[in-house]
Amino acid sequence: SQKIEQNSEALNIQEGKTATLTCNYTNYSPAYLQWYRQDPGRGPVFLLLIRENEKEKRKERLKVTFDTTLKQSLFHITASQPADSATYLCALVYSSASKIIFGSGTRLSIRP
Amino acid sequence: GAGVSQSPRYKVAKRGQDVALRCDPISGHVSLFWYQQALGQGPEFLTYFQNEAQLDKSGLPSDRFFAERPEGSVSTLKIQRTQQEDSAVYLCASSGPARQGNYGYTFGSGTRLTVV
Numbered sequence: 001s002q003k004i005e006q007n008s009e010a011l012n013i014q015e016g017k018t019a020t021l022t023c024n025y026t027n028y029s030p031a032y033l034q035w036y037r038q039d040p041g042r043g044p045v046f047l048l049l050i051r052e053n054e055k056e057k058r059k060e061r062l063k064v065t066f067d068t069t070l071k072q073s074l075f076h077i078t079a080s081q082p083a084d085s086a087t088y089l090c091a092l093v094y095s096s097a098s099k100i101i102f103g104s105g106t107r108l109s110i111r112p
Numbered sequence: 113g114a115g116v117s118q119s120p121r122y123k124v125a126k127r128g129q130d131v132a133l134r135c136d137p138i139s140g141h142v143s144l145f146w147y148q149q150a151l152g153q154g155p156e157f158l159t160y161f162q163n164e165a166q167l168d169k170s171g172l173p174s175d176r177f178f179a180e181r182p183e184g185s186v187s188t189l190k191i192q193r194t195q196q197e198d199s200a201v202y203l204c205a206s207s208g209p210a211r212q213g214n215y216g217y218t219f220g221s222g223t224r225l226t227v228v
Contacts, residue, residue: 046217100145102155
Protein backbone atom coordinates (compact mmCIF):
# COMPACT_ATOMS: atom_id res chain seq x y z
CA SER A 1 0.00 0.00 0.00
CA GLN A 2 1.06 3.60 -0.45
CA LYS A 3 3.24 5.07 2.27
CA ILE A 4 3.76 8.80 2.83
CA GLU A 5 6.62 10.03 4.99
CA GLN A 6 6.96 13.49 6.45
CA ASN A 7 9.54 14.81 8.93
CA SER A 8 8.42 13.09 12.10
CA GLU A 9 10.21 15.53 14.38
CA ALA A 10 9.15 19.11 14.85
CA LEU A 11 10.99 21.72 12.83
CA ASN A 12 12.14 24.86 14.66
CA ILE A 13 13.09 27.84 12.51
CA GLN A 14 14.21 31.36 13.28
CA GLU A 15 11.81 34.06 12.10
CA GLY A 16 12.74 35.41 8.69
CA LYS A 17 14.43 32.19 7.52
CA THR A 18 13.06 29.79 4.93
CA ALA A 19 11.34 26.71 6.30
CA THR A 20 11.55 23.58 4.14
CA LEU A 21 9.32 20.57 4.77
CA THR A 22 9.73 17.23 3.04
CA CYS A 23 7.16 14.72 1.81
CA ASN A 24 8.34 11.37 0.45
CA TYR A 25 6.11 8.65 -0.93
CA THR A 26 6.51 5.08 -2.13
CA ASN A 27 5.12 3.21 -5.10
CA TYR A 28 3.25 5.11 -7.76
CA SER A 29 3.38 8.84 -8.25
CA PRO A 30 0.07 10.59 -7.61
CA ALA A 31 -1.77 12.65 -10.17
CA TYR A 32 -1.91 15.53 -7.70
CA LEU A 33 -0.08 16.42 -4.51
CA GLN A 34 -1.61 18.84 -2.03
CA TRP A 35 -0.39 20.65 1.07
CA TYR A 36 -2.59 21.59 4.01
CA ARG A 37 -2.05 23.58 7.19
CA GLN A 38 -3.60 22.42 10.46
CA ASP A 39 -3.76 24.42 13.68
CA PRO A 40 -4.53 22.79 17.07
CA GLY A 41 -8.22 22.01 17.46
CA ARG A 42 -9.00 22.91 13.85
CA GLY A 43 -9.48 21.04 10.60
CA PRO A 44 -6.84 21.12 7.85
CA VAL A 45 -6.85 24.15 5.55
CA PHE A 46 -5.96 23.70 1.86
CA LEU A 47 -2.89 25.67 0.76
CA LEU A 48 -1.54 24.49 -2.59
CA LEU A 49 -1.93 21.79 -5.21
CA ILE A 50 0.67 20.64 -7.74
CA ARG A 51 0.08 18.27 -10.65
CA GLU A 52 2.39 15.44 -11.65
CA ASN A 53 3.45 17.27 -14.81
CA GLU A 54 4.38 20.43 -12.87
CA LYS A 55 7.79 20.93 -11.30
CA GLU A 56 7.03 23.93 -9.11
CA LYS A 57 4.08 26.01 -7.89
CA ARG A 58 4.15 29.28 -5.99
CA LYS A 59 1.64 31.23 -3.93
CA GLU A 60 2.80 34.34 -2.10
CA ARG A 61 5.52 33.17 0.35
CA LEU A 62 4.82 29.49 -0.36
CA LYS A 63 6.57 27.30 -2.90
CA VAL A 64 6.00 23.62 -3.63
CA THR A 65 8.16 21.36 -5.79
CA PHE A 66 7.29 17.91 -7.08
CA ASP A 67 9.96 15.44 -8.23
CA THR A 68 8.39 12.22 -9.52
CA THR A 69 11.84 10.66 -10.02
CA LEU A 70 12.80 11.12 -6.38
CA LYS A 71 9.15 10.58 -5.32
CA GLN A 72 9.38 13.70 -3.23
CA SER A 73 7.72 17.04 -2.69
CA LEU A 74 9.31 19.97 -0.89
CA PHE A 75 7.23 22.72 0.72
CA HIS A 76 8.98 26.04 1.36
CA ILE A 77 7.85 29.03 3.40
CA THR A 78 10.07 32.04 2.76
CA ALA A 79 10.45 34.95 5.20
CA SER A 80 8.85 32.78 7.88
CA GLN A 81 6.78 34.38 10.64
CA PRO A 82 5.63 33.12 14.05
CA ALA A 83 2.09 33.01 12.61
CA ASP A 84 3.28 30.28 10.24
CA SER A 85 3.68 27.94 13.22
CA ALA A 86 1.35 24.97 12.64
CA THR A 87 1.32 21.36 11.45
CA TYR A 88 1.67 20.95 7.70
CA LEU A 89 0.16 17.92 5.98
CA CYS A 90 1.14 16.46 2.65
CA ALA A 91 -1.67 14.70 0.76
CA LEU A 92 -1.70 12.54 -2.37
CA VAL A 93 -4.45 11.99 -4.93
CA TYR A 94 -4.06 9.22 -7.50
CA SER A 95 -6.82 10.22 -9.83
CA SER A 96 -9.37 12.96 -10.03
CA ALA A 97 -11.99 10.52 -8.80
CA SER A 98 -10.13 9.08 -5.83
CA LYS A 99 -9.84 9.98 -2.20
CA ILE A 100 -7.03 12.06 -0.72
CA ILE A 101 -4.43 10.20 1.35
CA PHE A 102 -2.69 12.23 4.06
CA GLY A 103 0.75 11.99 5.61
CA SER A 104 1.14 12.29 9.36
CA GLY A 105 2.26 15.91 9.17
CA THR A 106 5.23 17.97 10.31
CA ARG A 107 4.94 20.42 13.18
CA LEU A 108 6.64 23.71 12.37
CA SER A 109 7.56 26.30 15.01
CA ILE A 110 8.84 29.73 14.05
CA ARG A 111 10.58 31.50 16.92
CA PRO A 112 10.77 35.31 17.04
CA GLY B 113 -23.18 28.37 5.04
CA ALA B 114 -19.76 29.89 4.69
CA GLY B 115 -17.91 26.81 5.86
CA VAL B 116 -18.30 23.19 6.87
CA SER B 117 -20.05 22.89 10.22
CA GLN B 118 -19.73 19.89 12.52
CA SER B 119 -21.60 19.08 15.71
CA PRO B 120 -21.17 18.38 18.47
CA ARG B 121 -17.73 19.89 18.90
CA TYR B 122 -16.94 17.47 21.72
CA LYS B 123 -18.58 14.20 22.68
CA VAL B 124 -17.87 11.95 25.64
CA ALA B 125 -19.46 8.53 25.37
CA LYS B 126 -19.45 5.59 27.69
CA ARG B 127 -18.13 2.41 26.17
CA GLY B 128 -20.97 0.58 24.46
CA GLN B 129 -22.99 3.73 23.82
CA ASP B 130 -24.10 4.72 20.31
CA VAL B 131 -23.11 8.15 18.99
CA ALA B 132 -24.15 10.27 15.99
CA LEU B 133 -21.91 12.97 14.54
CA ARG B 134 -23.35 15.57 12.19
CA CYS B 135 -21.80 17.40 9.25
CA ASP B 136 -23.27 20.38 7.38
CA PRO B 137 -21.20 20.84 4.20
CA ILE B 138 -20.87 24.01 2.19
CA SER B 139 -24.17 24.59 0.39
CA GLY B 140 -24.12 23.09 -3.09
CA HIS B 141 -21.01 20.99 -2.57
CA VAL B 142 -21.41 17.64 -4.30
CA SER B 143 -18.66 15.68 -2.57
CA LEU B 144 -18.52 14.93 1.16
CA PHE B 145 -15.86 13.00 3.03
CA TRP B 146 -15.38 11.68 6.54
CA TYR B 147 -11.92 11.24 8.03
CA GLN B 148 -10.69 9.99 11.41
CA GLN B 149 -7.68 11.64 12.99
CA ALA B 150 -5.83 10.14 15.95
CA LEU B 151 -3.62 12.34 18.10
CA GLY B 152 -0.40 13.20 16.31
CA GLN B 153 -1.43 11.48 13.10
CA GLY B 154 -2.75 12.62 9.76
CA PRO B 155 -6.42 12.19 8.84
CA GLU B 156 -7.40 8.67 7.76
CA PHE B 157 -10.11 8.26 5.12
CA LEU B 158 -13.38 6.68 6.23
CA THR B 159 -16.00 7.23 3.53
CA TYR B 160 -17.03 9.39 0.55
CA PHE B 161 -20.38 10.59 -0.78
CA GLN B 162 -21.23 12.11 -4.11
CA ASN B 163 -24.59 13.75 -3.50
CA GLU B 164 -26.60 11.08 -1.65
CA ALA B 165 -24.65 8.14 -3.06
CA GLN B 166 -21.98 6.57 -0.85
CA LEU B 167 -19.35 5.74 -3.47
CA ASP B 168 -16.53 4.56 -1.21
CA LYS B 169 -16.76 3.20 2.32
CA SER B 170 -13.52 1.27 2.25
CA GLY B 171 -12.08 3.14 5.22
CA LEU B 172 -14.81 2.36 7.73
CA PRO B 173 -12.99 0.29 10.36
CA SER B 174 -15.86 -2.04 11.25
CA ASP B 175 -19.54 -2.65 10.75
CA ARG B 176 -20.14 -0.54 13.87
CA PHE B 177 -19.50 2.51 11.70
CA PHE B 178 -22.26 3.74 9.43
CA ALA B 179 -22.63 6.96 7.43
CA GLU B 180 -25.51 8.44 5.51
CA ARG B 181 -26.37 11.51 3.47
CA PRO B 182 -30.02 10.92 2.56
CA GLU B 183 -30.77 14.20 0.77
CA GLY B 184 -27.34 14.94 -0.59
CA SER B 185 -26.55 17.70 1.90
CA VAL B 186 -26.24 17.01 5.66
CA SER B 187 -24.40 13.83 6.60
CA THR B 188 -24.36 11.77 9.78
CA LEU B 189 -21.65 9.39 10.92
CA LYS B 190 -22.97 6.87 13.40
CA ILE B 191 -20.85 4.66 15.61
CA GLN B 192 -22.58 1.85 17.41
CA ARG B 193 -21.37 0.22 20.62
CA THR B 194 -18.43 2.59 20.93
CA GLN B 195 -15.06 1.22 22.00
CA GLN B 196 -12.08 3.06 23.49
CA GLU B 197 -10.16 2.72 20.23
CA ASP B 198 -12.86 4.83 18.56
CA SER B 199 -11.59 7.88 20.51
CA ALA B 200 -10.35 10.35 17.90
CA VAL B 201 -11.27 13.53 16.07
CA TYR B 202 -13.77 12.92 13.28
CA LEU B 203 -13.37 15.38 10.44
CA CYS B 204 -15.85 16.12 7.69
CA ALA B 205 -14.83 17.80 4.43
CA SER B 206 -16.67 18.88 1.32
CA SER B 207 -15.66 19.74 -2.22
CA GLY B 208 -17.66 21.44 -4.90
CA PRO B 209 -16.92 19.49 -8.05
CA ALA B 210 -17.89 15.85 -8.40
CA ARG B 211 -14.32 15.01 -9.29
CA GLN B 212 -12.40 16.12 -6.29
CA GLY B 213 -8.80 15.18 -6.83
CA ASN B 214 -7.70 18.40 -8.42
CA TYR B 215 -9.40 20.66 -5.89
CA GLY B 216 -8.66 21.14 -2.24
CA TYR B 217 -11.13 20.04 0.35
CA THR B 218 -12.78 22.38 2.87
CA PHE B 219 -12.72 20.80 6.31
CA GLY B 220 -14.84 21.40 9.36
CA SER B 221 -13.25 21.79 12.81
CA GLY B 222 -14.12 18.21 13.69
CA THR B 223 -15.83 16.38 16.52
CA ARG B 224 -13.55 15.14 19.28
CA LEU B 225 -14.94 11.83 20.51
CA THR B 226 -13.71 10.43 23.80
CA VAL B 227 -14.91 6.98 24.81
CA VAL B 228 -14.56 6.26 28.54
